Each structure stands twice: as C-alpha cells, then as structure tokens.
Amino acid sequence: MDKFTTLTGTAAVMPLENINTDAIIPVTWIVNYGRDLGEGLFGVWRYHADGTERTEFVLNQAPYRDACILVGGRNFGCGSSREEAVWALLGFGIRCVIAPSFGDIFYENSFKNALLPIRMAQEDIDVLMRDPAFVAGAKLVVDLETCRVSVPGGSNGIAFDIDPARREALLQGFDHIDLTRQHVDEIAAFQAADKARRPWVHAPGKGE
Amino acid sequence: MTPRTLVDKIWDNHVIRRLQSGADLLHVDRHLVHEMTSHRAFDSLRKRGIGVQSPDLTFAAVDHIVATLPGRGEATNPAGLPFIRMWRQNCEEFGITRFDIGDPRQGIVHVVGPELGIDLPGCTLVCGDSHTASNGGLGALAWGIGSSEVEHVLATQTIVQTRPKRMRIWFEGALGAGVSAKDMILYVIGKLGTAAGVGYAVEYAGPAIQALPVESRLTICNMSIELGARAGLIAPDEVTFAWLKGREFAPKGRAWDAAVADWRDLHSDDGAVFDREVTIDCTQIAPQVTWGTSPQDVVGIGENVPDPAAIDDPVRRAAVERAIGYIGVTAGRPLDGTPIDYAFIGSCTNGRFSDLVAAAEVARGRKVAPGVIALVVPGSMQVRQAAIDAGLDKVFLDAGFEWREAGCSMCVAGNGDFIPPGKRCIATSNRNFESRQGPGSRTHLASPASVAAAAVSGRIVDVRTFSGSKS
Numbered sequence A: 001m002d003k004f005t006t007l008t009g010t011a012a013v014m015p016l017e018n019i020n021t022d023a024i025i026p027v028t029w030i031v032n033y034g035r036d037l038g039e040g041l042f043g044v045w046r047y048h049a050d051g052t053e054r055t056e057f058v059l060n061q062a063p064y065r066d067a068c069i070l071v072g073g074r075n076f077g078c079g080s081s082r083e084e085a086v087w088a089l090l091g092f093g094i095r096c097v098i099a100p101s102f103g104d105i106f107y108e109n110s111f112k113n114a115l116l117p118i119r120m121a122q123e124d125i126d127v128l129m130r131d132p133a134f135v136a137g138a139k140l141v142v143d144l145e146t147c148r149v150s151v152p153g154g155s156n157g158i159a160f161d162i163d164p165a166r167r168e169a170l171l172q173g174f175d176h177i178d179l180t181r182q183h184v185d186e187i188a189a190f191q192a193a194d195k196a197r198r199p200w201v202h203a204p205g206k207g208e
Numbered sequence B: 001m002t003p004r005t006l007v008d009k010i011w012d013n014h015v016i017r018r019l020q021s022g023a024d025l026l027h028v029d030r031h032l033v034h035e036m037t038s039h040r041a042f043d044s045l046r047k048r049g050i051g052v053q054s055p056d057l058t059f060a061a062v063d064h065i066v067a068t069l070p071g072r073g074e075a076t077n078p079a080g081l082p083f084i085r086m087w088r089q090n091c092e093e094f095g096i097t098r099f100d101i102g103d104p105r106q107g108i109v110h111v112v113g114p115e116l117g118i119d120l121p122g123c124t125l126v127c128g129d130s131h132t133a134s135n136g137g138l139g140a141l142a143w144g145i146g147s148s149e150v151e152h153v154l155a156t157q158t159i160v161q162t163r164p165k166r167m168r169i170w171f172e173g174a175l176g177a178g179v180s181a182k183d184m185i186l187y188v189i190g191k192l193g194t195a196a197g198v199g200y201a202v203e204y205a206g207p208a209i210q211a212l213p214v215e216s217r218l219t220i221c222n223m224s225i226e227l228g229a230r231a232g233l234i235a236p237d238e239v240t241f242a243w244l245k246g247r248e249f250a251p252k253g254r255a256w257d258a259a260v261a262d263w264r265d266l267h268s269d270d271g272a273v274f275d276r277e278v279t280i281d282c283t284q285i286a287p288q289v290t291w292g293t294s295p296q297d298v299v300g301i302g303e304n305v306p307d308p309a310a311i312d313d314p315v316r317r318a319a320v321e322r323a324i325g326y327i328g329v330t331a332g333r334p335l336d337g338t339p340i341d342y343a344f345i346g347s348c349t350n351g352r353f354s355d356l357v358a359a360a361e362v363a364r365g366r367k368v369a370p371g372v373i374a375l376v377v378p379g380s381m382q383v384r385q386a387a388i389d390a391g392l393d394k395v396f397l398d399a400g401f402e403w404r405e406a407g408c409s410m411c412v413a414g415n416g417d418f419i420p421p422g423k424r425c426i427a428t429s430n431r432n433f434e435s436r437q438g439p440g441s442r443t444h445l446a447s448p449a450s451v452a453a454a455a456v457s458g459r460i461v462d463v464r465t466f467s468g469s470k471s
C-alpha cells in the first residue's frame, strides 16, 4: 500500500452533514465499467445533466480544482459501503478528509487505500478555517508523524487523535492482507477446532 | 461467569487471536459476494497469486445491476453486462456457489442469504454491501464491508475488527393497526439520528421484537446502517428456528439438533452491560414517511415537516433547509396529500413475501392512480414464486402495478430502472439521499402498505384510512 506521512496543499471546504457515498460517487459512474472514478467525484453536484460543469460547485473553482484535502461536516461518508467513494476521492487527488465524524465503513475503506480520514471536533475545524493565513491561501499541512493539522504561515495548528496501529500502517505502507497471512497456520488451526465444535458452520446444508 | 451481551458471545466465539493493535482477528463464517463491488477484489487476488481460503463458506448473488424487466437476460441492462460476466467468471474460477440469472434462487443478496439458510444464528457474516446487517434478524453478527475487506476475507476467511460498543434498543408496547417493522425502524432513526450507531453493534430486543415474525426482524436489522451502526441483531428464538428448518443450506439431521442446542444460548444474559440503552414505546409509532434527504428526516404521517427557523444548530438548520428545498415539501405543513409520480415496492428492506402480502392487501381491488408508475420488484425469485403461488402477481397486475423479476432495481438505480429528475417517488427501500434513485430524483421512504396506499391514491396518504382490502 502507498504510504502517508505528510501532505501540504489546498483544502476545499464542504460544510454539509451526512455527505453520503452516493453523493461522493453516484452509481451512474460506478456502473459505467472502466470510467475514471475521479471524474465522477460528486458527479451530480459537479455537473449539469449535459455534462458541463456547475460553476458554483467548490471543486469546479480555482484553486480548489487542485485540492488534496477535503473538509466536511458530521458523518462524512455515511451510507453505502462502496469503496468507489474512496477511489473517486483519490482519483480526483484528495488524500485526506477532515470531518467531525465519519461513516464506519468509509472510515475503514479510507485506511485501506492510504487516504487519511481525520476526526476533528467542529470547534477545532472552525479554528483552522478562521486562521487568517487559511482564509488567504486555503492551504493546510497535515502531518501524520506529529498528528497535527496546521496552516502554512499560520498558527501552530491542531492536534488530532488516531489509532496508533492505523497510523503505523499508513506511515509504513503495510498491506493488510500480508499482515494477516502471517497467521495462516492459526487460521487453519481455528477452523479445524471450530469444525469439531460447530460442524454445521463448516459444511453448509449438510447433515453431520 | 460475567453476564455477556449477545454481541460479545458471538464475538468471543470467533476470535482467532488478539492483535497487537488491540483489534481482533475474527473468523468469518459466511461471506456473500455480489456483482457490483467484488470484481476489483478478485482482480487483486489474482495479481497476488492466491486463491479463496474457504470457497465453501462463500456464496454469490447477482442483484445490483441486473435488469428486472420480465424475461430479462444478462444483456437486458447493457451497462450491467461486464459486471455480470466478471462476477460469473470469478465464481467459476474460484469455486464459489452462485445464484445466477435463471436460477430460481437468484435475488438480492440480503434476501437470499436468510431465505436459503446461508445465514445462521451465531454466525459472523460479511458482504460488500452496507445492508448486510439484515442478516442479524436471524441472530447472526453481520456487517457490511468495502472491497478491500472483501479481498481480505476472500484471501483469509478472516477480518480484523475492533470490538464495537454495544447498544440495546428495547421495544415495548403493541404496534397499532397499519404500523409495521419498517415504521418501527424509521421511527428509531428519526429519534436517534443517522450517526447514533457509529461505533456500535445494536441489539434490538423487548416484547415487541419477540412478537415479530422473522421477515419483520430482517427489515429492522436491515436499516441498522441508517442508524450509523454496521451491525444490528436480534436474539434467535423458536420463531427463528422454525423459520430456518429445512432451508437449503441450513444444517440437517443431527447437525440441526446440535446447532439448535447451541443457538439456545444466543441471548444477552441478565445483567449484561450495554454502553447505551434506549427504550421505544411502540404505541407511539404512527406510519412513518420521510420528508427529506436523510433517513432521519422522518415524521409520523399526521405530523408536520419541521420548520428550519426553529432549529438552533446552524449545520442542522442548513441541512434541513437544503433537504426541504431539494424534496420540494413545505416547512411546517404535513406530508399527507403530497402528489407522487412513482411508487416502488421492493429492495432488501421490504422485498420479502410478507411485504408483498401487506402491499397487495391495500392494492387488491383498487387501481394505481392515473399518471403514477408503480413497480413491484420481489426481493428474490423464491419470493416472486411464492407470491405467484398466492395469486399476488394477479392482484398487482390487475391494479396496474408492473410485476418485475428479482433485483435491487430502483433502490440503487444501477440497473436501468430509475426516477427521472424532479420526479417524486415513494419507496419501500432504505435510502432517500439526493439523487439516489437517479440524478435529481426525490424519494420518500415508507412501509409497503403505505407505498401501496400512495400508489392507488396518487398522493402520500395515511394507510390507516384504508379499511382493509377492497375486493
């Protein structure tokens, strides 16, 4: 997996709660096999029906076309489990989402793809957003080593919490399947023992 | 022994090892795969050069992008064709049992899992779809996962998870006439909000839950994700066992007896501690209909759409204003009487036999209102056949409903069935998000009976004013 250490760049702000994965990547893009998911990011909000851009949408405006950080509202990424939501964000160039809370499945999917989801209280987000240097430049620095988000040329920033194991996996670029496959023997042993304990689980539809 | 919750009992049974991170490596007893979210996982598996760890514990359904038009084939929805072919090829190559187009067992993955007895009490069950919690209605610990996790489960038959917090929602009091399981869960989501369950597994319990038949329990657990919870479940009981017995993949003979003996212990012990407990009085629940673009935007049919001006929290106020504007309803006014263009009966929430019975009872002897397009899409081909055997297809067709083959259809609008921009649909599915049923579509969620009543009335209506079927 790709690593994540630090990231500096433009942050687009979408102060809406419950931005769901259907909005992040509409199903029409998913079922169009081979289509670039990054183009479909927020498809219905980003384009008119004829495919032209809606100029009022944040990601269609300079400098946010080059955003690599997204700041959202409560319960970001709720709804459908579609990992395409994460792939669409990455396809557009977003590597980090900051929000007060996340849908559980989206949160999990993000880590699997080296997209950093940062849980940050709304008050703290507001502090960053009101920093004069942010107002002027719309840029943020995300440092996973020190677990801080700051504004370049601005204040010292805000610390964030993250599970240490998840942080380590991102910093090192661990592959989750390789990690688990270190335990293949234990998995086989569990299955063998469980077969004796709960035989019906291991032989669907069978009699013994 | 310390009293344990149902979730903890199932969890403890599946821990292979505690990892350094504090998460657990859990065994996955059942893995269900569908055509929309699985292909990248299989591709990646192939690249790694590894196979499926336990193909016997893996089952596959085609549902999300499959056409539901009568007589459909794999190419009826051309966009779905590459997905269906990749799914079929992957099942063949990795030795996975599949329920394909033309198979009498085909259907929506969360309808098929329980109905074929793939889903069992006390099992861990995962699927690359957020409504996997449906399976908790039989007493399984079941939750939705993303594609990377699908690949992990295929490769290892395990999943890495941190033990969730436990919430119990206790339902007491009797349901009123015209009120169903769908109304119960919408009511709860309206009261607690769509983020209440984040980080939790939810156990639904209490006398009003025990009184429910299995299919209603599946409906309640289905919408756990709309509460923010990945998993929701109900302790299995005699009703569960009787419902499961004899199903294709349920245990047989002595294995069945041993399983049932084991399953009788699957309940939260007296004194088990929950991180959060909520009590719901079912006598307070009216038929529910959503007015906005989140499942928590819901009211009883007699109540008014909220007035944003009365909301203090600025983020919430903005969300309510936006939702009202999008859906095109009036703040401070009731939903009752709102004209509709489409009615959709189906999905993994309400596409089971009892749901079709409830809708048919209202539709019998009546006609779909002029100008309204109404679809009945059974959740599975078995449900469809049972409905035909009971004569329900005729009831719907006589009333002017379309009678479809099984699939997700207008729930996710990925198979060619969709609501045109600006049109209003009342649906038995589970999501009323902006554009969920097609770009610009407007969705109201409700129960099967409420949707049938709206279809024949041409407007959102209180189903309780319908006095039984008209025949």
Ligand code: SF4
Pocket (backbone or CB within 6 Å): B063, B064, B108, B109, B110, B129, B131, B347, B348, B349, B407, B408, B411, B412, B429, B430
């Ligand atoms: S019916 Fe809807 S919610 Fe259920 S599995 Fe299909 S798309 Fe998902």
